[in-house]
Amino acid sequence: MFSSLAKLGRYRALIQTLVVRDLKARYRGSVLGFFWSFFNPALLLFIYTFVFTKVLPSAHPAGMEPIALFMFCGILPWTWFSSSLLESSNTLIAGGNLIKKVMFPAEVLPMVTVLANMVHFFLGLPILAAFVLYYQRPIDPLELLWLPVIVLVQLVLTIGMALFLSALTVHFRDLKDLLGNILTLWFFATPIIYSVDMAPADMRWWLNINPMTHLMRSYQDVMFFEGSFSHQGSLAVLGAGSIAVFLAGYFVFDRLRDSFAEEV
Amino acid sequence: MKPAIDVINVSKVYRRYARRRQFATLKSALLDGSLLGDLQPDETFQALKNVTFSVPKGCTYGVIGSNGSGKSTLLKCVAGITRPTEGDVHVDGRISALIELGAGFHPEISGRENIFINGIMLGLSKKEVQRRFDEIVEFAEMQDFIDAPVKTYSSGMYMRLGFAVAIHVDPEVLLVDEVLAVGDQGFTHKCLDKFSDFRRRNKSILLVTHSLDLVEKFCDEAHWLDKGVSKGEGDPKKVVAAYVMNVEDSEEHSLAKAEAARVAASASETPQAPPPDVDGERAPENPVDDAETARDGFKATEGRWGTREIEITDVSISGPDGESGHVFQSGDDIKVHMTMTASQPITDFVFGLGLFNADGVCVYGTNTNLEEFQPSEIAGEASVTFEIDSLDLVEGTYRLDLAAHKADGYPYDYHRLLYTFRIKSRVRDVGIYRPAHRWKFAGGITFKAE
Numbered sequence: 001m002f003s004s005l006a007k008l009g010r011y012r013a014l015i016q017t018l019v020v021r022d023l024k025a026r027y028r029g030s031v032l033g034f035f036w037s038f039f040n041p042a043l044l045l046f047i048y049t050f051v052f053t054k055v056l057p058s059a060h061p062a063g064m065e066p067i068a069l070f071m072f073c074g075i076l077p078w079t080w081f082s083s084s085l086l087e088s089s090n091t092l093i094a095g096g097n098l099i100k101k102v103m104f105p106a107e108v109l110p111m112v113t114v115l116a117n118m119v120h121f122f123l124g125l126p127i128l129a130a131f132v133l134y135y136q137r138p139i140d141p142l143e144l145l146w147l148p149v150i151v152l153v154q155l156v157l158t159i160g161m162a163l164f165l166s167a168l169t170v171h172f173r174d175l176k177d178l179l180g181n182i183l184t185l186w187f188f189a190t191p192i193i194y195s196v197d198m199a200p201a202d203m204r205w206w207l208n209i210n211p212m213t214h215l216m217r218s219y220q221d222v223m224f225f226e227g228s229f230s231h232q233g234s235l236a237v238l239g240a241g242s243i244a245v246f247l248a249g250y251f252v253f254d255r256l257r258d259s260f261a262e263e264v
Numbered sequence: 265m266k267p268a269i270d271v272i273n274v275s276k277v278y279r280r281y282a283r284r285r286q287f288a289t290l291k292s293a294l295l296d297g298s299l300l301g302d303l304q305p306d307e308t309f310q311a312l313k314n315v316t317f318s319v320p321k322g323c324t325y326g327v328i329g330s331n332g333s334g335k336s337t338l339l340k341c342v343a344g345i346t347r348p349t350e351g352d353v354h355v356d357g358r359i360s361a362l363i364e365l366g367a368g369f370h371p372e373i374s375g376r377e378n379i380f381i382n383g384i385m386l387g388l389s390k391k392e393v394q395r396r397f398d399e400i401v402e403f404a405e406m407q408d409f410i411d412a413p414v415k416t417y418s419s420g421m422y423m424r425l426g427f428a429v430a431i432h433v434d435p436e437v438l439l440v441d442e443v444l445a446v447g448d449q450g451f452t453h454k455c456l457d458k459f460s461d462f463r464r465r466n467k468s469i470l471l472v473t474h475s476l477d478l479v480e481k482f483c484d485e486a487h488w489l490d491k492g493v494s495k496g497e498g499d500p501k502k503v504v505a506a507y508v509m510n511v512e513d514s515e516e517h518s519l520a521k522a523e524a525a526r527v528a529a530s531a532s533e534t535p536q537a538p539p540p541d542v543d544g545e546r547a548p549e550n551p552v553d554d555a556e557t558a559r560d561g562f563k564a565t566e567g568r569w570g571t572r573e574i575e576i577t578d579v580s581i582s583g584p585d586g587e588s589g590h591v592f593q594s595g596d597d598i599k600v601h602m603t604m605t606a607s608q609p610i611t612d613f614v615f616g617l618g619l620f621n622a623d624g625v626c627v628y629g630t631n632t633n634l635e636e637f638q639p640s641e642i643a644g645e646a647s648v649t650f651e652i653d654s655l656d657l658v659e660g661t662y663r664l665d666l667a668a669h670k671a672d673g674y675p676y677d678y679h680r681l682l683y684t685f686r687i688k689s690r691v692r693d694v695g696i697y698r699p700a701h702r703w704k705f706a707g708g709i710t711f712k713a714e
Contacts, residue, residue, distance in 0.1 A: 014385060021370055021377070028413070099345075102367045
């Protein structure tokens with residue numbers, strides 16, 4: 001396992017090329033091209049703003065204004081997380097030709113999926129930033145320095161899970177459908193469209209064992225709430241946990257690797 | 265020297281999972297509590313069994329066999345796409361596999377971008393692709409379409425581009441799986457030229473193909489696989505002949521089967537029948553060849569095989585004086601005389617002759633089929649004489665292949681490199697063939713009269 005982990009560095013150029021290919025191919029033939037990456041989150045933000053200021057104006061406590069922006073802070077990284085997992089569960093099967101016919105390091109495929117989705121996440125950030133400025137949220141520019149750390153933790157965690165899922169889906173094809181449902185459930189079990197403080201006290205414990213809770217709170221803290229960043233501790237634990245998930249995911253992937261060429 | 269490819273006792277067992285359907289579902293796995301059980305194979309299928317061979321550097325090695333004989337599995341094991349269940353594969357140097365051309369091309373983006381992506385996938389750096397880019401495009405004959413998305417390409421263009429990228433990876437070891445049918449005649453020739461270029465630069469090719477012609481012409485050694493088992497290895501002509509015989513054998517009805525088996529047995533019983541006419545005058549054989557012969561009948565570069573339905577009983581080579589001999593002058597008229605017996609009347613027969621120099625290069629080869637003699641019948645005693653008015657060869661030792669076989673190659677009696685003769689020449693010119701020629705000089709050139 002560690003010998004193949006060591007090889008990962010050599011695939012840097014390959015991963016980079018494939019991520020670019022993925023992004024290029026996604027918008028090839030569309031009129032707006034890369035603009036879609038800005039347009040989609042912007043539209044989403046407008047809809048949320050409309051719903052929670054006009055349709056349901058009282059559905060949130062004070063201090064959460066504008067609620068749409070708050071939600072957006074969580075939805076952007078969540079979208080990265082969930083579409084990465086959904087797509088990577090299918091990525092080995094879709095890339096079957098490569099695995100069966102070429103000497104191809106299979107672990108590159110789920111990683112490329114996660115990274116391509118990360119680029120989409122990055123493209124959504126300017127929209128978020130524009131609205132943060134527009135609403136003049138009192139955020140501390142120094143806190144923004146935490147953002148790369150949070151992203152890194154999420155990246156490691158997501159890649160670990162993506163490796164695990166992509167390898168297992170080769171053997172259990174219905175994992176993909178199951179995953180869709182689990183992710184919906186997970187979305188509501190994570191403080192994205194509500195804050196932890198809004199959750200009933202006896203639910204807090206459950207929210208706390210959800211790793212995504214801590215990631216989302218970190219994002220919200222950096223980009224929405226005032227006050228100094230206070231999640232260093234949970235981020236450190238989560239970071240260590242993510243590395244463990246990555247290693248475990250890679251271990252499972254490596255064990256099942258030989259079966260891919262025959263099973264996809 | 266370390267061989268380019270070393271395949272040691274390789275076996276490959278494919279696993280078949282899940283008795284009821286193709287893929288296990290997680291639901292069934294959880295309900296039946298058979299999560300681990302479903303990851304265990306239910307049945308196995310042996311695709312390769314104890315296959316061993318090695319390909320020296322600079323060698324072109326052909327693998328033949330019927331469908332399902334394990335050829336492609338073997339190639340995948342060598343390529344490292346699948347791991348052998350048992351045994352080891354060692355490959356020295358960078359491999360490029362022409363197994364699936366253009367695997368990894370993305371239909372939506374341009375040929376130009378796909379060349380870069382594909383090149384990087386095959387192990388080049390971006391700079392290396394850049395350096396080879398023009399060559400690749402030119403080789404694929406795609407100058408006009410290189411910026412169009414790949415989905416608009418015809419299948420031929422797609423394959424050509426895939427081939428061009430794969431071959432320009434400049435591997436030490438090239439694995440080829442039946443991909444020469446990707447273009448018109450011109451392109452195929454270009455591919456073969458490229459392969460020849462590879463050989464000259466001492467790189468190795470492992471070729472899996474159904475084209476027996478290609479194996480005979482192109483390969484230095486051949487390997488015959490049958491249902492995952494190695495059936496023979498060595499001289500391509502010999503292996504192909506054995507394979508053709510086997511194919512016919514399997515096609516014929518059960519009645520003919522017994523006969524074919526007897527035929528095959530007799531062929532393998534006497535792979536090294538001493539040449540009838542060589543009265544101890546034959547040039548001493550390479551001792552290495554002898555050692556190989558002892559180990560494996562197919563490995564021999566010389567020998568005799570066939571069913572003997574037509575048996576060549578005597579061969580003589582005679583010069584201008586009409587006497588049988590072994591030393592001739594360049595330009596002599598030579599007769600090769602074969603005496604033969606047909607055990608029963610036979611209507612499908614071809615007589616052939618091949619002339620090789622000491623390096624094993626075929627100087628000339630022909631047969632009665634190529635020269636459009638329509639066989640009618642051979643029965644009982646017969647003789648064939650091949651006359652050359654002027655054998656214009658340079659000085660050296662030459663060897664002859666003589667054969668009687670069916671039009672499709674099924675051998676009656678094949679004498680491989682059994683007859684040796686020497687050509688003497690006053691002139692120490694070089695090469696193989698000496699065309700009839702003269703020099704003419706004009707102007708201020710003079711030579712000293714001898």
